[in-house]
Amino acid sequence: MAKAKTVGELFLTFMKIGAFTFGGGYAMIPIMQREVVDVKHWVTEDDIVKLLVISESTPGVIAVNSATFIGYKIAGFFGSLATTVGVVLPSFVVISVISSFLEEFKALTWVGYAFLGLRAAVAVLIFNAVFKLTKKTKKDAFSLVVLALAFLLAVFTDLNVIYLIFLSAAAGIARAMLSARRAAKGGTAT
Amino acid sequence: MILLLELFWIFFKIGLFTFGGGYAMIPLFRSELVPRGFITEEGLIDFIAVSESTPGPFAVNIATFVGTENAGILGALFATVGVVLPSFLILLLIARFSARILESRWFRAAFVGLKPAIAGLVLAVAVTLALERVFPSLDLNALRFDFGTFDAKALVIVTIVFVTSRKFRKLSPIVLLCFAAALGMVLYGLL
Numbered sequence: 001m002a003k004a005k006t007v008g009e010l011f012l013t014f015m016k017i018g019a020f021t022f023g024g025g026y027a028m029i030p031i032m033q034r035e036v037v038d039v040k041h042w043v044t045e046d047d048i049v050k051l052l053v054i055s056e057s058t059p060g061v062i063a064v065n066s067a068t069f070i071g072y073k074i075a076g077f078f079g080s081l082a083t084t085v086g087v088v089l090p091s092f093v094v095i096s097v098i099s100s101f102l103e104e105f106k107a108l109t110w111v112g113y114a115f116l117g118l119r120a121a122v123a124v125l126i127f128n129a130v131f132k133l134t135k136k137t138k139k140d141a142f143s144l145v146v147l148a149l150a151f152l153l154a155v156f157t158d159l160n161v162i163y164l165i166f167l168s169a170a171a172g173i174a175r176a177m178l179s180a181r182r183a184a185k186g187g188t189a190t
Numbered sequence: 191m192i193l194l195l196e197l198f199w200i201f202f203k204i205g206l207f208t209f210g211g212g213y214a215m216i217p218l219f220r221s222e223l224v225p226r227g228f229i230t231e232e233g234l235i236d237f238i239a240v241s242e243s244t245p246g247p248f249a250v251n252i253a254t255f256v257g258t259e260n261a262g263i264l265g266a267l268f269a270t271v272g273v274v275l276p277s278f279l280i281l282l283l284i285a286r287f288s289a290r291i292l293e294s295r296w297f298r299a300a301f302v303g304l305k306p307a308i309a310g311l312v313l314a315v316a317v318t319l320a321l322e323r324v325f326p327s328l329d330l331n332a333l334r335f336d337f338g339t340f341d342a343k344a345l346v347i348v349t350i351v352f353v354t355s356r357k358f359r360k361l362s363p364i365v366l367l368c369f370a371a372a373l374g375m376v377l378y379g380l381l
Contacts, residue, residue: 018245018246018247019245020245021245022242022244022245022364026211026212028247054284054292055211057292058280058284058292059205059206059280060205060208060211060280061208061211061250062211062212062247063246063247063250064274064278065277065280068278069284072286080281080282084274087246087247090245091247091250091254092250092254092266094244095246095254095266096254096258096263098244098255099254099255099258099259100258102240102255109379113374113378114374114375115236116344116347116374116377117347117370117377117378118236118239118367118370118371119236119239119319120320120323120347120348120351120370120373121347121351121369121370122238122239122367123319123320123323123348124320124348124351124352125213125355125367126213126238126312126316127313127316127320128355129213129312130312133213133214133305133308133312137305137309143302143305146303146307147310150306150308150310151310151314154311154314155318155331156330158225161222161311164307165209167307168303168304169301169304170300170303171307172300172301173296175302175303176295176296177299
């Protein structure tokens with residue numbers, strides 16, 4: 001019984017988190033932290049740190065990754081199901097409603113003008129995201145070459161982005177293998 | 191039914207192969223959705239603006255939107271479950287077993303390549319979008335370097351918004367978007 005109550009509470013808490021965070025992903029983590037660590041005392045600060053490390057290195061939607069992880073830590077499988085559905089539900093409802101009239105809304109003359117401005121701003125927002133993405137990247141020749149290659153291939157070819165992602169991961173592994181071999185050789189020589 | 195399964199599968203792939211979340215996902219959304227006709231390039235950009243001003247994760251917002259537009263509420267459901275499922279399953283495994291695989295040497299080595307590549311891919315989207323706004327007949331992807339048409343107003347807006355965003359780094363994206371919308375109305379509507 002106590003467990004059912006927790007699952008229900010988890011659902012409501014994560015629905016609240018989903019409904020009140022704008023920007024998604026990393027913007028959600030501080031709010032999640034306040035709710036589940038400071039207010040509800042469900043998990044510890046350590047779990048949040050662990051969560052950040054995991055989010056950095058797993059694929060997928062960060063908000064869902066976080067919700068699933070925290071939900072499981074607190075109440076097992078049903079906990080993770082409750083938190084995931086909870087965090088997704090507000091978006092799902094809001095966007096379903098908006099979708100039905102977005103096109104008509106955009107067809108209004110002045111809204112159309114506004115969207116011409118918005119499109120330019122979105123390009124800038126995406127551009128600024130690059131600064132954030134490169135902040136935690138090592139600034140060496142290898143990173144620079146990979147960044148430039150990915151950029152050029154994406155701009156001038158229609159190569160599938162998934163292949164490019166695979167290739168870059170393979171390049172990272174190949175580089176580590178090469179430097180491991182070089183280190184081994186260096187070791188026998190001296 | 192085939193359309194529903196296709197929506198599910200495409201969004202599942204997107205959920206499985208995006209690293210970084212948020213704007214890092216945009217290159218993948220663009221390359222998976224635009225060529226298949228699920229959304230236009232312009233529709234995608236507009237939706238990014240809408241998504242910044244509505245609550246919730248971007249990936250879920252766009253899955254719901256593209257699903258609804260192409261196959262109604264069921265489409266929204268299939269696309270959303272698709273994009274969420276990889277995250278859910280992977281994190282379930284990690285939470286249940288351990289995060290040790292994430293600490294393995296090869297896994298970390300892969301990220302040394304992944305991180306700069308994703309930055310390059312996102313940069314490519316930003317540059318393409320900005321250039322194609324300012325030169326509407328340009329098509330970089332198809333290697334069509336047609337600088338024949340020039341939208342000076344778009345250049346003005348991109349420049350003003352960029353300078354503002356770098357000058358006031360703490361400005362929230364929503365404020366920046368409202369500012370850009372106002373600029374669009376003034377420049378395109380009044381001038």
